[in-house]
Amino acid sequence: MTLPKGPDSLCFDKDEFMKDDxxxxxxxxxxxKRVQLEEMREDLEQYYRLLKTAMVELINKDYADFVNLSTNLVGMDKALNQLSVPLGQLREEVxxxxxxxxxxxxxxxxxxxxxxxxxxxxxxxxxxxxxxxxVEKIEKILHQNTKDTTSLETSSPLLAGQILERIATEFNQLQFHAVQSKGMPLLDKVRPRIAGITAMLQQSLExxxxxxxxTSNIDIVRHxxxxxxxxxxxxxxxxxxxQVLxxxxxxxxIVEQFVKSNPNGLKMMYTKLLEFVPHHCRLLREVTGGAVSSDKADIVPGYDFLVNSVWPEIIRGVEERIPSLFNPGNPDAFYERYTVSMDFVRKFERQCGSQASVKRLRAHPCYQSFHNKWNLPVYFQLRFKEIAGSLENAISDGLEAAPAGSSYHLQVTEVLWSCVCRCWADQVYLPPLAHRFWKLTLQxxxxxxxxxxxxxxxxxxxYMDNALxxxxxxxxxxxxxxKDSIIQEWLRVTLSDCTxxxxxxxxxxxSSVRKMEESLKRLKQARKTTTTSTAGVNAGPSDDSKIRLQLALDVEYLGEQIQKMGLQQSDITMFSSLLELVQEARDLASAEQTGS
Structure with missing residues (x-):
């Protein structure tokens, strides 16, 4: 519907009235925004009059049609009824x-x-x-070669290899179609012939x-x-x-008697095993691409003889013929056997032709089996008892002084350092047990x-009783x-020197204890901590106090033993000074305990 056009002076667009929104x-x-309300009202009234005039003109134009509308509809019902019959027939036909x-x-x-x-x-x-x-083609090839007296058994190896390769190509097609035809009655009748071809092919190939x-014939091996x-x-x-090679x-x-009868028997055996690959697998590696000199055009892919042929036989032989190899009863011998064996494994991995071959080797079940045979937890337990037992023995001796020339004052401290070093020393530490030895170190x-x-x-x-x-x-x-006088003199001289x-x-x-205390105090002051001293009343005696008290008890015990030997403490040079020294230490320890 088109509205009549109004004058250009209107403040609105007439098409706005026809929009749906x-x-x-x-x-x-x-x-x-454009005019005042009064002016807008005047424009609307003006356009209203224009619309009214246009509507009247439209009615006048089609007035006759409006008047005759009812007349023209007379008889319409009859006409519609006449159409219903043919429409029904048309519907049935459709x-x-x-x-x-x-x-x-x-x-x-x-x-x-x-x-x-x-x-x-x-x-x-x-x-x-x-x-x-x-089947007929393969049998024909076989029959033809038999007829020409050039059967696979009598023909040249190279010719036999070529014939087998032709048969194998056709046999591959045969296998494909046989699988697709599974369940067909005719296939069951042909199966005996297929089985005969399969057996002949495998036997001839082997x-x-x-x-x-x-014969080291590379062409035959390649075929x-x-x-x-x-x-x-x-x-x-x-x-x-x-199996064959x-x-x-x-x-x-791999002979257990040889390994046991020679000091380096295991290492010598592994050396001979490593010689097998370069001496006996050169041809296979050259054909399958495992050798550097392999011609890429003549490589037969899909094989890994080192991983799938050599390695399983080595591991099977070692596990079956030298079971004592994995015995952890003697930790020193076990360590030697394990390190030599792991060195052999690393050298064997270097003989693999590629990184992919090494990955296949490490994923091989025999590789995992060989590593699992080594009872490393038992080996560690033996080392644990050995190392931890050494420290416990030193602890049972108490605060015994370290021997002359030691870097430590206490014997137990020197033993501790020795034990920690032993955890990581050669002939003891094994990399797979790193986490266990680290835990032992902390323990x-x-x-x-x-x-x-x-x-x-x-x-x-x-240690006082042991020393006296x-x-x-x-x-x-x-x-x-x-004479008693001589014995007394011997004792006096000896005890004076020892004192x-x-x-x-x-x-x-x-002196070391005092320096340590001073260092700790400075550290606490630097950190500005608010915690109380470990020597306080509630915290109990500190380690330093216990050391001082232990030294005082040891010196007092020495004085008692001097008297039991028939001497006076005053007879022993430096003993009075020694007693005063530990007494000062005891007083200091007592002061710490009382919190003064």
Whole structure:
């Protein structure tokens, strides 16, 4: 519908009224942006009059049609009734035609289904025909060679290899079509002939491959391996090489008696095993691309004789013929055997032709089996008892002084360092046990720390009796043999010398303790911590206090033993100074305990 055009002076567009989303409020708001409401009202009234005039003109133009509208509709019902009959007939005819078309479509679908079934049966027949043709073709090749007195047994190896390769190509097609024709009755009749061809082909391939390896005929070996690959029997070829070529060598080299009778027997055996690959697998590696000199054009892919032939026979031979190799009862011997064996594994990996071959080797079940045979947890337990037991023995001796020339003051500290070093030393540490030895290291340090923070000492250390035992023995053995005065002089001189050295040792220990305390105090002040001192009343005696108290008890015990030997403490040079030294240490320890 087209509205009449208004004058150009109107403040609005007439087409706005015909829009579906016309909104009065929006229309008024837009107009007010341009004119006042009074002017907008005048424009609307002007356009209203224009619309009214246009409507009157439209009615006048078609007035006759409006008047005659009712007259023209007279008899319309009768006309419509006359059309209903032919329309009904037409509907019936259309429905009948539709039914006929559906029947034709169903018939066509049935025929197409039958045709599809026929096509499938035709394909099955063609496959069966191809199976029969392949069987006849292979038998013809065999018969022709037999007739010409050039059978596979009597013909030249190279010719036999070429014939087998032709047969294998056809045999591969035969196998494909036979699988596709599975379940067909005719196939069951041909199966005996297929089985005969299969047996002949495998037997001939095995014999020819062995002959090629024995005579180092690279062409025959290449033909045989290519034939094995054609019939998808590469693993059979690798297994054959393992049994015929590898196993006899391993039976000869892997001998337990030889390993046990020679100091380096295991290493010598592994060396001979490593020599097998360069000496006996050169031809196979050259054909399959495992050698550097391999010609890319003549490579037969899909084989890995080192991984699937050599390695399994080596591991099987070692596990079956040298079971004692994995015995962890003697940790030193176990360490030697394990490291030599792992070195052999690394060298064998270097003989693999590629990184992919190394990955296949490490994923091989025999590789995992060989590593799992080594009972590393038991080996570690033996080392654990050995190392931890050494520290426990030192702890049981108490705060015994370290021997002269040691970097430490206490024997237990020196033993701790020795134990920690032993965890990571050659002949002990094994990389797969790194986490266990690290844990043991932490346990050793923790045990040492616990030992130094144990309960307050109440008696002299055990080393005092051990140190004085020779003097008591001297008195016992010399009695009634040497004059008492001489024995007393011996004791005085000996004890004076020992006391002098003991004084120096204790002075060093107390000096180290004092320096450690001062360092800790400075560290605490630097960190500005608010925690109380470990020597406080609630925290209990510190490690330093326990050391001072233990030294005081040891010196007092020494004084008692001097008197038991018949001497006076004043007879021993430096003893009074030693006693004063430890007494000061005891007083300092007591002051720490009382919090003063």
């Amino acid at each position: 016309f909104d009065v409020d929006k229309f008024v708001a837009d107009c007010r 429905l009948s035609l539709r039914s006929s078309v559906n029947e034709v479509i169903e018939a066509i679908d049935t025929q197409l289904s039958k045709q599809d079934d026929i096509q499938k049966k035709k394909l099955c027949v063609l496959r069966l025909i191809q199976v029969v043709r392949s 014999g020819l491959l062995i002959q090629g390896l024995q 045989c391996l290519r034939t094995y690959a054609t019939i998808d029997k590469t693993r059979d070829a690798e297994a054959l090489v393992g 590898v196993k006899p060598y391993m039976d000869e080299v 050793l340090i923790s045990r040492y720390s616990t030992f130094l923070t144990e309960e307050v000492p109440t008696r002299a250390s055990a 035992q020779p003097l008591h023995q001297l008195v016992t053995d010399s009695k009634n043999v040497v 002098h050295r003991y004084f120096e040792t204790i002075s060093d220990v107390l």
